[in-house]
Amino acid sequence: MDLTTAVGTYVKDGCHLSLGGFTINRNPMAAVYEIIRQKVKNIHLYAHSNGQGVDELIGGSCVSHLEIAYGGNGKFASTCIRFRKAVEENLIQVEDYTNYQMTLRFLAGAMGIPFLPCRSSLGTDIINKWGFSDEMRKKSDKLPNEKLTVMDNPFSGWLDTEKVVLVPAIQPDVTIVHVQKADPRGNCRIQGLTFADAEQAKAAKHLIVTCEELCDNDQLKTDSDQNQIPFIHVDAVVHVPHGAYPTACYHHYDYDPQYLKAYGQKATDDTAHGAYLEEMIYGCPTHDDLIAKAGPEHMAAIAADPQTGYARNLDRK
Amino acid sequence: MEYTLKEMMAITAAREIKNEDIVFCGTGISMLAAMAAKNINAPESVIFFETGAIDSKLEEIPLAVGDPRVMYHTSANGGLLDSFATMQNAITGKHVVGILGAAQVDKFGNLNSTVIGDYNSPKIRFSGSGGGCDVASFVPRSIIFMQHEKRKFVNKLDYLTSPGYLDGPDGRKNAGLIPGGPEMVITNMGVMRFDDTTKEMYLAACYPGITPQEILEKMEFSVDISRADEATPPTQEELTLLREKCDHQRLILG
Numbered sequence: 001m002d003l004t005t006a007v008g009t010y011v012k013d014g015c016h017l018s019l020g021g022f023t024i025n026r027n028p029m030a031a032v033y034e035i036i037r038q039k040v041k042n043i044h045l046y047a048h049s050n051g052q053g054v055d056e057l058i059g060g061s062c063v064s065h066l067e068i069a070y071g072g073n074g075k076f077a078s079t080c081i082r083f084r085k086a087v088e089e090n091l092i093q094v095e096d097y098t099n100y101q102m103t104l105r106f107l108a109g110a111m112g113i114p115f116l117p118c119r120s121s122l123g124t125d126i127i128n129k130w131g132f133s134d135e136m137r138k139k140s141d142k143l144p145n146e147k148l149t150v151m152d153n154p155f156s157g158w159l160d161t162e163k164v165v166l167v168p169a170i171q172p173d174v175t176i177v178h179v180q181k182a183d184p185r186g187n188c189r190i191q192g193l194t195f196a197d198a199e200q201a202k203a204a205k206h207l208i209v210t211c212e213e214l215c216d217n218d219q220l221k222t223d224s225d226q227n228q229i230p231f232i233h234v235d236a237v238v239h240v241p242h243g244a245y246p247t248a249c250y251h252h253y254d255y256d257p258q259y260l261k262a263y264g265q266k267a268t269d270d271t272a273h274g275a276y277l278e279e280m281i282y283g284c285p286t287h288d289d290l291i292a293k294a295g296p297e298h299m300a301a302i303a304a305d306p307q308t309g310y311a312r313n314l315d316r317k
Numbered sequence: 318m319e320y321t322l323k324e325m326m327a328i329t330a331a332r333e334i335k336n337e338d339i340v341f342c343g344t345g346i347s348m349l350a351a352m353a354a355k356n357i358n359a360p361e362s363v364i365f366f367e368t369g370a371i372d373s374k375l376e377e378i379p380l381a382v383g384d385p386r387v388m389y390h391t392s393a394n395g396g397l398l399d400s401f402a403t404m405q406n407a408i409t410g411k412h413v414v415g416i417l418g419a420a421q422v423d424k425f426g427n428l429n430s431t432v433i434g435d436y437n438s439p440k441i442r443f444s445g446s447g448g449g450c451d452v453a454s455f456v457p458r459s460i461i462f463m464q465h466e467k468r469k470f471v472n473k474l475d476y477l478t479s480p481g482y483l484d485g486p487d488g489r490k491n492a493g494l495i496p497g498g499p500e501m502v503i504t505n506m507g508v509m510r511f512d513d514t515t516k517e518m519y520l521a522a523c524y525p526g527i528t529p530q531e532i533l534e535k536m537e538f539s540v541d542i543s544r545a546d547e548a549t550p551p552t553q554e555e556l557t558l559l560r561e562k563c564d565h566q567r568l569i570l571g
Contacts, residue, residue, distance in 0.1 A: 131437065194395070
């Protein structure tokens with residue numbers, strides 16, 4: 001399946017979507033740009049700390065609701081710029097959790113149970129302040145009736161624990177992840193940190209996988225202890241080299257500091273950001289066009305060193 | 318000796334880290350402090366990221382906790398479930414020192430990194446908790462980095478993102494959190510610590526050339542200044558290692 005078809009088939013107006021990756025790493029950017037090009041609207045987005053992908057989807061006017069732990073992008077944006085603007089201008093509704101809570105919520109979804117407990121956020125406004133009203137929760141069959149809830153440990157005092165916080169499961173309509181290797185059936189192999197990709201993948205009703213390398217069906221069945229997602233979860237596999245660009249893909253390429261910095265500057269101004277959308281997203285019908293725009297020399301500069309998995313001595317100023 | 322405030326802050330934090338510590342770090346000066354400790358005074362300490370990387374060999378400074386540089390030469394590359402379980406698990410969690418930052422702090426070391434103004438219609442939106450609230454909930458010790466400004470040291474937080482001592486000595490216990498809490502706040506002017514009995518912040522040290530009065534002027538609430546002495550500036554050796562081994566590209570040091 002090609003990316004246009006995969007996104008067109010599964011990512012619909014108003015759908016509940018989650019993206020893999022973390023801040024400047026392995027965000028499924030080719031898919032994000034395709035969603036923006038297809039002008040999908042009113043997405044209810046779930047994220048732990050998916051910096052660049054989340055910010056660009058918000059900037060592309062695709063998002064109406066967001067459940068998130070961290071809307072930042074490391075040194076490139078202490079707060080993601082279009083995210084901040086959209087919240088301050090009341091263009092999107094946000095509900096805050098912690099990274100662990102978001103991860104547990106995906107795991108609960110993957111396990112098919114309504115909630116999981118943790119010991120995080122007791123006594124804080126993560127518990128006290130809700131982004132979505134009771135009324136909104138009642139109206140939607142895709143949202144639980146409460147943000148989260150605190151419960152006394154039913155195993156009285158076991159493991160020195162008096163109270164736990166229960167966080168509700170997430171079952172997104174669609175999850176999109178970008179991986180280093182996949183085969184045509186959908187078996188996936190991620191190198192380096194997996195973040196919460198496997199939990200997000202397995203929680204979703206539909207899963208789109210984009211991959212750097214499309215392997216023969218037999219290849220990933222060798223050393224399959226290195227695979228995280230078996231094909232039974234997968235609805236679409238799309239071969240997209242550089243599909244995480246401008247974020248990094250361990251052992252393939254680094255993040256592109258120039259692109260991310262330039263994006264940060266353009267994102268602060270509506271006119272400049274509009275011009276960015278026209279030039280870099282609408283102006284590039286496919287991800288290959290964006291990579292061609294960056295140019296082979298530039299892509300060579302961010303290519304990963306085989307030993308370390310990142311681009312050594314890359315100019316990151 | 319010439320040094321910047323950033324260098325002073327990083328070294329001050331690094332000196333608190335011991336060989337047996339597992340150091341949870343975020344982006345920026347927090348990472349620099351962890352790397353400084355590893356290269357200067359605590360070579361056996363373990364650098365640890367919420368993304369799931371443990372004991373990374375940092376040949377270049379990462380620009381985010383998701384930077385591929387954190388994945389190189391690790392003891393394990395896992396995911397978020399692994400990293401937070403390591404902290405929530407009391408056996409390993411007790412060795413973890415968190416390094417955190419925020420937009421606002423109150424006298425009990427509670428942090429706001431979410432909004433200024435009303436939560437549902439904020440004047441200013443920040444990144445949010447990330448793993449910050451998890452770390453502050455789970456681990457017994459943490460170090461907080463702040464800029465000393467009146468709007469940042471406030472009587473009441475606009476939003477309580479990460480728990481310090483909550484409302485006082487029994488705050489954490491009443492809420493159901495493990496004991497512990499922030500150990501110190503390192504700023505661009507000095508070092509604040511927390512009183513053993515009241516859990517209220519007090520001024521522990523001023524950087525050379527800074528008076529307690531100047532620090533009080535940069536805070537909305539008042540603190541005890543009677544215990545303040547002068548902070549020890551970084552040594553030449555510390556500075557050399559910080560500059561050459563931790564951030565030779567000066568990406569964080571500037």
